[in-house]
Amino acid sequence: MRFLRRFFIRLSNFTAGRRADQRLREEIAEHLALQTEENLRAGMPPAEARRQAALKLGAAQAIREHHHAEHGLPFLENLLQDLRFALRMLAKSPGFAAVAILTTALGIGATTAIFSVVDATLLHPLPYPHPEELVRVEDYLQGVGAQSVGMSVPEWRDLAHSGIFQYIALIYSGSANLTGSAEPVRIQVESVSPNYLSLLGVKPELGRLFNPDDQTPGFNLEVVISHGLWKREFGGDPQILGKNLRIDNDVYHVVGVMPPGFREPGRTPDQRNTESWAACGFALAPPNRSRRAPFDVVARLKPGLTLTAAQSRLDALVSNLQKQYPGDYPIEIGWTVRLAPLKESLVGNVRQPLMMLLGAVVLVLLIACVNVANLLLARASARGREIAVRQALGATRKRLVRQLLTESLLLSLLGGVVGLVILFCTKGLLLKMVPASLPRFSDISVNWRILLFAVAASGVAGTIFGLAPAFEAGRLNLTDTLRQAGRGSRGSAKQTRTRRGLVVMEFALSLVLMIVAGLLLRSFWDLLKVQLGFNPEHVMSVQTPLPDPNDRATDIYGTPAQEAPLLRELLRRSSSLPGVKEAALGSSAAIPLNHDRNLFPLIVEGRDIPIDQSPVVERADVTPGYFRLMEIPLDRGRLFSETDSETSPQVAVVNEALAKIYWPNEDPIGKRFKIMGGRSRASTGPGWINVVGIVADARTESLTQKNVPLFYLCAYQTAAKDLAIFLRGQLDAGAIPAQVREQVQSVNRELPIFQAQTLDDVLSASLSERRFSMQMVAAFALTALLLAGLGIYGTISFLVNEQTRDIGIRLALGASRRAILTMVLRQGLWLAMAGAAVGLAGALIVSRLMAGLLFGVRPVDPLTFVGVTLLLTAVALAACYIPARRAMRLDPLAALRYE
């Protein structure tokens, strides 16, 4: 209390600028008068009485200072004084101030920008109540090396009754045709168990969610739509509740609208754009335990249950079930169920690239700090005399260090402010560079956490680059400095060593960054050059999915026989479009790099046991012209032909990878297999499928992986719903969607057309995240290179200045100018070598850490390591050349007179 009262009075005195000096003067005068009188009474002569009184009082000036310190807040007062002084110093050398502030601004701005992405993606909790309770549940078949194989409905029911979860929901994600408004559109739909939306804990903006305890076996024809869909397709109609929607020919009625900020926590960008949710009981699915569909399973743990506790209870449950149903769960397939935090499953695969970016940008910030430290040191040596004078006048070392730190903190905070202003102004531009497929992209914003981070970063940066000069000033040798005449520009040997050390450090950091950038660049280059196995040039794909209604009676394309005529008609019409040379149809899985999971377990004729590798494989349904259009070459056997029709025996073409896995030492042609279950209900009959041909492996599933097993079925023999039209020729990408829509809708008015894209765009989009991190790191590396070059230039110039007399004497004694040049260059080269040695050691460690981000190059890629080191050394020599030439051209007479 007393302390606080005293503090506030002092604070108010300080801020109001109240002075107590006058009062103290009067009091002291009175004190002296009284004491003098007393002394006089004691018989002293007047002069002596006054002298004794003053002696007894003590040093008046010291008392006044003490009194003043007691009256106000000396700490703040000194700070203000230092700040005023620092501002004056900066204003006096605007060039230095501008360079230092801009360098810091660059470092802090870039770091803050990357941090804002990291913050939104990795640090921010998911925007649902109690996000820590949300988990993803996945089946693993470890015995056969299969991960995330979905789940079967009986397993889900067991988990729901286990007592581990408040709710556990099945989610089945897909897209569907929404008809009824002006134009049929394709929307992302999730069929979810009725408890799903309640599980997430989000309140609807309008209407209600599904009843979480609803036990209706199939679809109950209720749908909740997103805010976006409501605004876009229904103009934000306030009477939307109860209205009917036709989704894939089934009539649903709208019961609720989700709030504007709600985003589905999906795995893929498509899934995250889900715009409607339909409740489904999943009771009609076959009650077969081992028949797993690619469901997403999301659950909310019972409150207070930790993830590890839940996992161990789950493990116990799983081992009980294995004993109970030994036929469904043979020991060798190694069935386990794993829990993972929902957030982790969303952002897990961007964590590493983002952390790499953050690391890279922090390196840039460090290099910027080192550069500014170097600048400050150069200035400190010029200010040596000023500091020595201050010290001689009685400034304590602590006070001096404080003043210098105030100066550097002021610099860094100004830099931080400038950096933030630049960041704010270029926000829109920067956001365009971030791939929108990044999970939680829409959460990126500049908020108080970001501002706090920027301030903290500035503070740390200022301390880092302020410490070295302040430390140097602290141990300045007073007499030496004062004795030096005039300029006092001669730094001590120690200081020169510090500057050299800083340059070496800067060099090492830049080298690490450049090597990282080099490795990423080479990975990207290798990816671009990869043998695709198909030709994406002049090819476009347009999706035109058929409705897949729950009510089979309304499905006019329910069987291959019903669908095949449509395919032939679409093919005929597409081929006649302007510029089209070839056309083909296929399922959307036939679009290269389409990341839909379209996995099917195969049963090979004559083999009872599950196959020991890859129990599920990719499938695509295509018309005969597809292979020629994509230029996927045939290896053996034959491709599909028009005679493989809805009435002829079912045939398949497999790729080499699949042939190698299933028929390692046999000729697959003529072998037969069956597909089990799978994603689309309208797949094929239960019959055997004949393998008629083998095609070469193409990287249609993933650019980084070759040998993904894949089989093709003839589209005439299946009733695939997710159709895509493939066109090759001199196409006008802008006109194609309208042309295709006209043709398709003249066959059936209710078919939507969407995602018309060239395969080149598809390829480029699939690289967007890699491209982003590569470009960012490359930009950082270039900045680092520039800063390192400036740093070495500054230091060598400084050294040349220091050695002017030296060089003059050498020249006067007959040293050749070439010898002077090499002498200076050697100094620079030595610094570069030392930096390179440290940097290479660092790069070896870092490149190993980022091995997972590389493609095609080894982490220790000799070409990159050597190339980057040479490049950096060349830059160092170039930076040294300017001061070296100045040294070489010195006039020996002028040099000797120097100082």
Next chain:
Amino acid sequence: MKQKTDVRPGTLALMVLKTLNVLGPLHGFGIARRIEQISGDLLAVNQGTLYPVLLKLEQEGAIASEWGASENNRRARFYRITRAGHKLLEAEARGWEQTAAIMGRFFEMKAEDFS
């Protein structure tokens, strides 16, 4: 010459409070004079150190001050103890007495007391 050590931190403030408590309102010189009389030569030099202490006590609210006329009718600043000052003095005095008593017992300690 007797050693005139610096006053222990805090003791001077306590002496000021006690002086004001016993003698009523006084000006700076008066306080210094009394403390000097009672404590011997403790404040014989550096009487000026009293003024920052007075300011601190005033800011803490333990004393208050106002201008008044001194014995020889000149303007002088008079200090008086406040109610908060009384409380502070009592608390501090108790603390000192306890400390003094404990220390006293220790100094009186003899070896035979423990045999």
